[in-house]
Amino acid sequence: MDFALLANILPQxxxxxxxxxxxYALIALGYTMVYGVLEFINFAHSEIFIVGAFVGVEILLSLxxxxxxxxxxxxxxxxxxxxxxxxxxxxLAVTVERVAYRPLRGAPRLIPLISAxxxxxxxxxxxxxxxSIWRNAFNLVxxxxxxxxxxxELTPTIDVSLKxxxxxxxxxxxxxxxxxxxxxxxxxxxxxxxxxDQTAASLMGINVNRMISLTFxxxxxxxxxxxxxxxxxxxxxxxxxxxxxxxxxxxAAVLGGIGNIPGAMIGGLVLGLLExxxxxxxxxxxxxxxxxxxxxxxxxxxxILILIFRPKGLLGEVVRERA
Amino acid sequence: xxxxxxAVVLLVVSAxxxxxxxxxxxxxLLFQTALLAVYLARMPTWLRAALLGIALLVMMPLIGxxxxxxxxxxxxxxxxxxxxxxxxxxxxxxxxxDLGYVAFFAVGAYSWAIFGSPxxxxxxxxxxxxxxxxxYVFLLVGLGVAATTGVVLGLPVLRLRGDYLAIVTLGFGxxxxxxxxxxxxxxxxxxxxxxxxxxxxxxxxxxxxYPEYFYFLxxxxxxxxxxxxxxxxxxxxxxxxxxxxxxxxxxxxxxVPLVRAKLLAFACGASFAGVMGVVFxxxxxxxxxxxxxxxxxxxxxxxVILGGMGSIPGAIIGxxxxxxxxxxxxxxxxxxxxxxxxxxxTVLGWNLANLPTQLEPAKYERxxxxxxxxxxxxxxxxxxxPVRRRQRELAARATTSEAPETVAPAR
Numbered sequence: 252m253d254f255a256l257l258a259n260i261l262p263q264x265x266x267x268x269x270x271x272x273x274x275y276a277l278i279a280l281g282y283t284m285v286y287g288v289l290e291f292i293n294f295a296h297s298e299i300f301i302v303g304a305f306v307g308v309e310i311l312l313s314l315x316x317x318x319x320x321x322x323x324x325x326x327x328x329x330x331x332x333x334x335x336x337x338x339x340x341x342x343l344a345v346t347v348e349r350v351a352y353r354p355l356r357g358a359p360r361l362i363p364l365i366s367a368x369x370x371x372x373x374x375x376x377x378x379x380x381x382x383s384i385w386r387n388a389f390n391l392v393x394x395x396x397x398x399x400x401x402x403x404e405l406t407p408t409i410d411v412s413l414k415x416x417x418x419x420x421x422x423x424x425x426x427x428x429x430x431x432x433x434x435x436x437x438x439x440x441x442x443x444x445x446x447x448d449q450t451a452a453s454l455m456g457i458n459v460n461r462m463i464s465l466t467f468x469x470x471x472x473x474x475x476x477x478x479x480x481x482x483x484x485x486x487x488x489x490x491x492x493x494x495x496x497x498x499x500x501x502x503a504a505v506l507g508g509i510g511n512i513p514g515a516m517i518g519g520l521v522l523g524l525l526e527x528x529x530x531x532x533x534x535x536x537x538x539x540x541x542x543x544x545x546x547x548x549x550x551x552x553x554x555i556l557i558l559i560f561r562p563k564g565l566l567g568e569v570v571r572e573r574a
Numbered sequence: 575x576x577x578x579x580x581a582v583v584l585l586v587v588s589a590x591x592x593x594x595x596x597x598x599x600x601x602x603l604l605f606q607t608a609l610l611a612v613y614l615a616r617m618p619t620w621l622r623a624a625l626l627g628i629a630l631l632v633m634m635p636l637i638g639x640x641x642x643x644x645x646x647x648x649x650x651x652x653x654x655x656x657x658x659x660x661x662x663x664x665x666x667x668x669x670x671x672d673l674g675y676v677a678f679f680a681v682g683a684y685s686w687a688i689f690g691s692p693x694x695x696x697x698x699x700x701x702x703x704x705x706x707x708x709x710y711v712f713l714l715v716g717l718g719v720a721a722t723t724g725v726v727l728g729l730p731v732l733r734l735r736g737d738y739l740a741i742v743t744l745g746f747g748x749x750x751x752x753x754x755x756x757x758x759x760x761x762x763x764x765x766x767x768x769x770x771x772x773x774x775x776x777x778x779x780x781x782x783x784y785p786e787y788f789y790f791l792x793x794x795x796x797x798x799x800x801x802x803x804x805x806x807x808x809x810x811x812x813x814x815x816x817x818x819x820x821x822x823x824x825x826x827x828x829x830v831p832l833v834r835a836k837l838l839a840f841a842c843g844a845s846f847a848g849v850m851g852v853v854f855x856x857x858x859x860x861x862x863x864x865x866x867x868x869x870x871x872x873x874x875x876x877x878v879i880l881g882g883m884g885s886i887p888g889a890i891i892g893x894x895x896x897x898x899x900x901x902x903x904x905x906x907x908x909x910x911x912x913x914x915x916x917x918x919x920t921v922l923g924w925n926l927a928n929l930p931t932q933l934e935p936a937k938y939e940r941x942x943x944x945x946x947x948x949x950x951x952x953x954x955x956x957x958x959x960p961v962r963r964r965q966r967e968l969a970a971r972a973t974t975s976e977a978p979e980t981v982a983p984a985r
Contacts, residue, residue: 292737354952361671362951364737365879368673369947372872376941380933387930494868498748501741544756551745558738559730 257535262409264531265524270415270484272523273422277477278500279507279515280429281344281470287510288446288466291352291360294367297497298374299344299471303336303478304488305378308391310335315394325398329417332479340475344467347374353460371494378490390489393482418480425476426516429469433512442466446510495547499526502554508564517565526550577615584608585625589633596640599906602647605637606894613887630793635786645785649857651897652792653850656799658877658893659886660846663803665875666884667812668839669819670732671740674747675874678844680754680866681723682716682851684764687861690774696762709776712852720848724840732836747871754863769862773855788857795853799846803886806842815839816884869940873900876943879950882957891959896946900939907935 278300285293310332314320320328351370355363382389399414433439444452445462453459481496482488499522507518529549534542557564588605595601612625638645657679664672688694690709694702731742758766778787806812814835817825826832855861877896881888915929950957 292741351948351952358951358955361669361736361740362955364671364740365875366948366951368872368875369944369949369951371944372940373944373948376938376944380938380941383930383932387932389932498741498744505738542756544752548749548752551742551749554745555731555742558734558742562734562738 257532260531262405264527266409266411266415267531268524268527269520270418270523271527272520273419273426274477274481274484274496274519275500275503275523276426276516276519277422277473277480278496279504279519280426280512281474282501283504283507283509283512283515284442284466284470286504287512288442288463289352289356290510291363292367292501293344293352293467293470294364295347295351295370295374296344296470296474297493297500298371298378298490299340299347300474300478300481300497300500301488301490301493302343302374302378303340303475304482304492305382305391305478305490306336306339306475307332307479307482308393308488311394312391320394320396325396328396329421329483332483333421333476336475336479337472338475340478341468341472343374344471344474345464348464348467353463375490375494382490390487393486393488395486396483399483414483418484421476421480425473429473430512432469438462438465499547499550502550502557505554506557506564508566511564511566514564514566521565522550522553525553578617578621581608581611581615581617582625584611585629585633589637592637592644593640596637599902602637602644602902603898605633606898610891635789638785638789642785645789647898647901649785649789649792650901651894652789652796653854654874654877654893654897655796655890656792656846656850657874658881658889659796659799659803660843660850661874662843662878662884662886662889663806663815663846664839664843665878666882666889667807667819668815668836669736670836670839671736671743672840672843673740673744673868673871673875674750675743675843675847676866676868676870677747677750678720678723678847679851679854679870680750680863681844682720682848683855683861683866684754684770684851685716685719685848686712686852687770687773687855688763690856691770691772693762693765693770703774706774706776709774709852709856713849716848716852717845718848720851721841721845723848724844725837728837728840732833732840744868744871747866747868751863751866751868754866764863767862767864769860769864770855771860773859773861775856775859784857788853791853792850795849800886800890807886811835811838819884869943872943872947873939876946880946880958882960885957885959885961888957888959888961892957896942899942904939904942905936911935 278296281296281299282293285291285296311320311328314323314328347370351366352363355366379389382391399417400412402410402412403416404410433442441452441457442462442465444455444457445459445466449459452462478493500519503518503522504515505518506522507514507516509515526546526549530543530546533545533549584604585608588601588608591598591601592605609626609629612622612629615622617625634648635645638648657675660678661672661675664670664675686709688697689702689704689712690706691703727743727746731739731746734742754764755767757763758768764770775784778784782790814825814830817828817830818832818835822832854865858865873896874893877892878889879892880895881890881892911929911933
């Protein structure tokens, strides 16, 4: 085996894994926050995420056709994309909760899950419908911002694009911001109280429904931001792109201990790194018999193993059993 | 009496209408409604059986002679009825949400596809495809392989809680699809995304044409599946499943062996899918991983949910409605829209010829599934044709969950 080759690509694999991991971490927050409060898997979160990516591409395309994309400094563009993506995805998440989940609160736990699957499928085709009418195409490509594609040489063998650094930085800022909101503000305390015990929280004068909406808003906004970053990083999106990253982000949430916000971040990073390693080393280590195609299977195997051997996840939030 | 007369009249009228307009989708839908009316109308059991028998054994093949497409739709409906009944055991009776059900269908389909085509030569040297008569053996092999897969999957994951189980089965479904897509190396087992063809078809008796033959074969299997389902429902194990669905802890306390009962549910549901998979691969002659996506699993789930979880007639109706929506209504809409486009019709001063070309109603099956799932969950979680027990249970839950509303508005 060629160990020199394995070692040579290692830093690149690490960087790819980190980017992927931050992406998963941002998406996983949506799953984990909702689960923490309602003990419910928001299956439609993957579509809320990809809606963010579509908002981003629409803004970029309209800026481009208006001819002002190249005139604007890239941080302004990126900030615009992020804010718009977060707003739309957050609003969508709140709407979905109002329409499809709130009427089902208190029903047997599979009932809202099935409803969420329905919403997920409905949204996929809704995006397709809207884009088909609007652009007559639903596979969209992010217009490139040339500056962002500039690459820095870290060492003679490794280079990293500005884009990747921006994605990582943006994800870090948002994760830190969320952590501060949840742990340092009154609203964050209220959300945690509702997650702990809804009845007790409502007796303390907390508006439980509003806090649940807020949870969906924050989770959705994080998902939307992840969508924009996903689009900027990987370029190509279609209405069905969100599904697999969504599933993996859920895996990440479970990996870190679902319901646990720092857990989602760590789980995302671990899963991203594992997947990047699997994608680049699986084929090298097995002599080409099993290639990068198996990286999805790899992620699912991680999920199954975690659920069987350590269902609390790495950080071990205790999930209460509810009949 | 009025109901009986109405149902018979509807059946006769729709049959005549099909004869008069062999190409109309609406007329065929009318025929299906007539079948439903016969099923629901109040009449003696023997008469119902006789009428349904005539409609399915005589009228349907005759319609097929006029328009082969209808027979194809009926066969597809039959395949999905069997799948829905299989999933009904897992989701409806045992209450285990399986989101990767189509994987078992794939396992059955690939088991015959590999040995019923030259594909197996790549693994075992020469001698393949097997003689077409082996198809009948493979109906059992497919059943066995799918049931085994169900048990192998079930063993590690059945201890998981309901929603985790759902996600894991989803992952498992994807794993099977990815394997089918990639096992063309190192050994070419599935021929990857290119799929396997030609798959041998069994020798049809009496020189029957294949569309008719597959229609009758599927019908026979569906009848067996329905009978098995009905016997299971009130059997010892069926009761155990329902007990698990209602309350795992209580069931366990009453001496229900949880893991064994759940494994049996998985294996039973999987075996139906396995048999239909074998039939499907022979009928299609060609299969590739695209036929076994997550979309299909959710489609079957939508059928079960629409009809009513745990309800046998519900699963049949659900499968019929969803398949017909997919195969006929959506495609019909596509064709109609295209005709309007080509004719350059204007609606509200807007020329339809300017409609985007990507707008194809036939491609929006996910939207249909999604709408079905959400609306059913919100407005009628017990389904169109609910089981009485389930109906009461869901109604009871609704009232108890509303009761504390006055005390704690949060819940």
